[in-house]
Each structure stands twice: as C-alpha cells, then as structure tokens.
Amino acid sequence: MNFPYTLIASIARDTIEISILTVGIYWLWKLFRGTRGARVLAGFGFLLALLSLISFALHLTVIGQLLRISPLFLLISLVIIFQPELRRIFAEVGSRPLFSPHRQQAEVIEAVINGLEQLQLAGHGALIAFEREITYEPARETGTTLDAHVSDDLLATIFFPKTPLHDGGVIIVQDRIALAAGIFPLTQSEGLQRTLGLRHRAALGMSEETDAAIVVLSEETGIISLAYNGELRRPLTTDELRSQLIAILLNGSDEKSLVPQLAS
Amino acid sequence: MKNLLFHNWQAKVVCFLIALSIWIYLKNHDQPGFIDQLWTGTLTGH
Numbered sequence: 001m002n003f004p005y006t007l008i009a010s011i012a013r014d015t016i017e018i019s020i021l022t023v024g025i026y027w028l029w030k031l032f033r034g035t036r037g038a039r040v041l042a043g044f045g046f047l048l049a050l051l052s053l054i055s056f057a058l059h060l061t062v063i064g065q066l067l068r069i070s071p072l073f074l075l076i077s078l079v080i081i082f083q084p085e086l087r088r089i090f091a092e093v094g095s096r097p098l099f100s101p102h103r104q105q106a107e108v109i110e111a112v113i114n115g116l117e118q119l120q121l122a123g124h125g126a127l128i129a130f131e132r133e134i135t136y137e138p139a140r141e142t143g144t145t146l147d148a149h150v151s152d153d154l155l156a157t158i159f160f161p162k163t164p165l166h167d168g169g170v171i172i173v174q175d176r177i178a179l180a181a182g183i184f185p186l187t188q189s190e191g192l193q194r195t196l197g198l199r200h201r202a203a204l205g206m207s208e209e210t211d212a213a214i215v216v217l218s219e220e221t222g223i224i225s226l227a228y229n230g231e232l233r234r235p236l237t238t239d240e241l242r243s244q245l246i247a248i249l250l251n252g253s254d255e256k257s258l259v260p261q262l263a264s
Numbered sequence: 265m266k267n268l269l270f271h272n273w274q275a276k277v278v279c280f281l282i283a284l285s286i287w288i289y290l291k292n293h294d295q296p297g298f299i300d301q302l303w304t305g306t307l308t309g310h
Contacts, residue, residue, distance in 0.1 A: 014287070017287060018284060021283035021286055022280045024283075025279040025283050026275065026279040029279060045278075046278060048282075049282040049284075049285040049286075052289060053285055056285075056299055056303075067289070
C-alpha cells in the first residue's frame with residue numbers, strides 16, 4: 001500500500017537532484033563561457049556524458065570501470081586549467097550584490113543617453129555595450145579596466161577622438177563602466193550595408209556572441225543604432241533608444257515588438 | 265518563463281545530459297547495483 005508513495009517520493013527526490021545538478025552545470029558553463037579553457041571543458045564534459053550514457057545503455061562494463069576512476073583526475077586537472085577563472089569567479093561571487101536595483105539601471109540608461117547626445121553634438125562616435133548574463137572575455141583581456149561610475153561626461157570624455165581610450169568599446173556592467181577600449185568581435189554577416197563601418201560590425205558581432213545590448217553612435221552620420229540578439233536596429237531617436245533599452249535591460253521583455261528596424 | 269526554458273536551449277540540453285550522467289554515476293556509487301536495477305526495471309524506490 002505504501003509502495004507507490006515511496007516510489008513517487010523517490011522520483012521527486014531524484015528529479016530535484018537532477019534539476020539542481022543541471023542548473024549548477026549550466027551556471028558553471030555560463031561563467032566559463034568565452035574563456036580559453038571553455039572549449040576544452042565543453043568537449044571533455046560532452047564526451048564524458050556521452051560515454052557514460054552509452055556505457056549505461058549498452059551495459060559496457062569495462063568502459064564503465066574506466067569512467068568510474070576518471071572523475072578524480074578530471075577534477076584535479078580542471079582546477080589547474082581553470083585556476084585564473086576560478087579565482088575570478090570566487091571574487092565575483094563575493095562581491096556581487098543580491099539584487100540589482102532597477103532605479104540604478106534607469107539612471108545608467110539616462111546617463112548613457114545624455115552622453116550620446118553630447119557626442120552627437122560634437123560629431124564623435126561611440127560604442128557602448130550593456131553586459132547582461134554572458135560575458136565576452138576577450139574584450140576584458142584587451143580593454144582597459146575602469147570600474148567607474150557611469151556619467152555622461154565620462155562617456156563623452158572616453159570617446160573624445162584624441163584620447164587613448166576612444167578606440168574600441170565601453171562595457172557597462174550593472175551600474176559601472178567596467179572597461180573602455182575593449183575589442184569586440186566583428187560580425188561575419190554579409191547582409192550588412194557597405195556604408196556601415198567597423199563600429200557597427202563590432203556591435204553586431206558582440207550581439208551575436210553574447211546577450212548584451214550594444215549602442216552605436218555613428219561618427220559620420222550621427223545616427224544611433226542598437227544591436228541586440230544579432231540584429232541591428234537603426235536609425236533610432238534617443239526616445240526610441242531609451243524605450244528599447246528599458247525593455248531589454250529592465251523588463252527583460254522580447255523587444256522585437258518594439259519597432260524593430262533592421263539594417264538591410 | 266518560456267524565455268527561461270528555451271533561451272539557449274542547446275546548452276541547457278547538454279547540461280541536462282551531463283547532469284544526468286553525473287547523477288547516474290554518483291547514484292550507482294552510493295547504491296551499488298543501481299544501474300542494474302534501473303536496467304532490469306526492479307527499482308523499488310528505497
């Protein structure tokens with residue numbers, strides 16, 4: 001009589017365990033994504049998982065024995081390979097706030113828009129990425145770390161053509177300018193207008209590689225564009241940019257409904 | 265919710281497979297013979 005209940009409880013327990021493991025592995029994958037060792041880890045993990053499933057399904061006892069002794073060696077080698085990343089992760093976990101207040105992000109959006117207006121008036125260009133969940137590690141390695149409060153004057157100064165930091169892009173994480181002069185990946189998309197320069201290609205490339213929202217101000221035309229999810233929306237007024245950034249960063253909604261204008 | 269599940273679904277499927285394998289491995293370690301029981305369909309829930 002008791003049997004079905006124990007079985008249901010056991011299945012529920014197993015489901016919870018597997019779910020926690022899945023979430024943990026996905027979280028680790030997100031943290032390691034973009035790092036040098038990520039491909040090694042992904043390939044090794046996938047191979048191990050595949051072999052385990054095959055050995056389980058086909059009852060391959062010798063492969064099973066081999067797999068049984070491999071985790072310890074794998075764990076030790078992973079700690080050695082990912083030593084710098086692990087240090088960064090622990091530092092991040094220690095310093096990350098529990099909540100990201102919307103008010104602060106709204107202020108950041110406002111500061112960026114004010115900065116863009118200043119740069120637009122001066123006839124300068126800009127490339128600003130709002131980082132979300134996925135980080136693009138190469139940009140962090142190539143850029144200059146700032147960790148500064150976001151302000152319109154600072155952005156206008158960074159993108160002033162005679163300064164050393166004006167080349168490349170700025171990455172904003174939460175309410176801080178994490179770095180300037182970061183090199184973003186260039187898109188290989190063939191469908192982009194020929195008149196669009198490297199800044200737009202970099203913005204689009206970054207939006208293909210990560211889930212960041214990237215704002216581009218064209219130096220030549222003063223047109224504002226927004227790259228997100230592999231799409232380039234332009235031309236945008238500052239009001240349109242504000243509403244799209246709020247939708248992406250604050251509401252996390254699907255912004256495709258918000259007047260998408262794709263560059264053909 | 266839909267976005268939470270389906271955004272980046274390929275990566276999530278791979279993570280699930282890895283989690284499943286780790287879980288099966290550890291379960292068998294904890295309960296020797298678990299895989300055989302699973303294979304022969306004689307799991308009792310204990």
